[in-house]
Amino acid sequence: MATQDPWTEGRDGSKSTYRERLHPPVVVVLLMVAFAGLVGVAYGAAYGPPLGWAAGIALGALGLGLLAATSTRVRVDDCVLRAGRARLPLTAIGDAEPLDASAMRDARRHGDPRDYLVLRAWSSRRGVAVAVADPRDPHPRWLISSRHPEQLAQAIRAACHHRGCT
Numbered sequence: 001m002a003t004q005d006p007w008t009e010g011r012d013g014s015k016s017t018y019r020e021r022l023h024p025p026v027v028v029v030l031l032m033v034a035f036a037g038l039v040g041v042a043y044g045a046a047y048g049p050p051l052g053w054a055a056g057i058a059l060g061a062l063g064l065g066l067l068a069a070t071s072t073r074v075r076v077d078d079c080v081l082r083a084g085r086a087r088l089p090l091t092a093i094g095d096a097e098p099l100d101a102s103a104m105r106d107a108r109r110h111g112d113p114r115d116y117l118v119l120r121a122w123s124s125r126r127g128v129a130v131a132v133a134d135p136r137d138p139h140p141r142w143l144i145s146s147r148h149p150e151q152l153a154q155a156i157r158a159a160c161h162h163r164g165c166t
Contacts, residue, residue, distance in 0.1 A: 018076040018155030022120045022145055024067050032067060036060030072120055074144060076155045078162070081130065083118040083144045094131030096156035098149035101125045107143055118144045128152045 040056020075082040080089050099107060104127050108119070116139040119127070126149045130142040146152045 015078040016075055017078070017159050018074075018152060020074045020146060020148065020152065022072040022074065022122075022147070024071070025122050028122060029064065029067065032063040033060055036063055072118060072145075074118070074146060074152065076152070076159050078159060081142075081156055081159075083142060086116065086118070086142075088130070088132065088142060090156075090160050092132055092134035092137060093156060093160055094133035096131075096153040096160075097129045098153040099127050099129055100149075104143075111143065112140050114139055116142045118142065120145045128156070130156060 036056050036059040039059050040052045042052070043055040044052020046052075072084045073082070074084075078090075080087045081093065082088075104125060107115075107127075107129055108117075116132075126147070127143060127145045128149045130144065132139055132141055144152070
């Protein structure tokens with residue numbers, strides 16, 4: 001009986017070693033709440049306070065829900081690196097390099113146009129460059145925003161080492 005590779009397309013591993021969610025900063029959340037408040041005041045002036053309160057609360061809840069739902073997740077487990085909805089098996093990873101602000105800027109500006117980018121405007125100052133070792137993959141590397149690039153790169157290296165990929 002041959003042992004099979006536990007990674008299957010579309011499935012994550014079972015043991016997570018790193019998780020990060022790229023939430024928007026507090027300023028963006030406050031702007032969303034302020035916008036909902038302004039809409040509530042406008043509706044309250046036009047249609048009465050009860051409708052204004054209802055409109056402001058509904059828009060605020062909808063906006064905050066959208067901000068939370070669209071926050072990108074980055075995860076490393078025992079089988080894959082997951083950034084957003086994309087998955088990269090650990091067996092296809094070459095190396096992971098943490099990037100400071102200037103290196104990340106250079107990678108965005110002068111990188112290969114085929115790079116797979118997972119960048120968020122509020123968290124793309126630092127990140128990780130992940131080399132893709134699979135020659136069939138159309139992306140030579142992944143460029144991932146991270147608030148903790150050193151920890152993410154270390155988690156990728158450790159997961160690859162534990163899996164015996166490197």
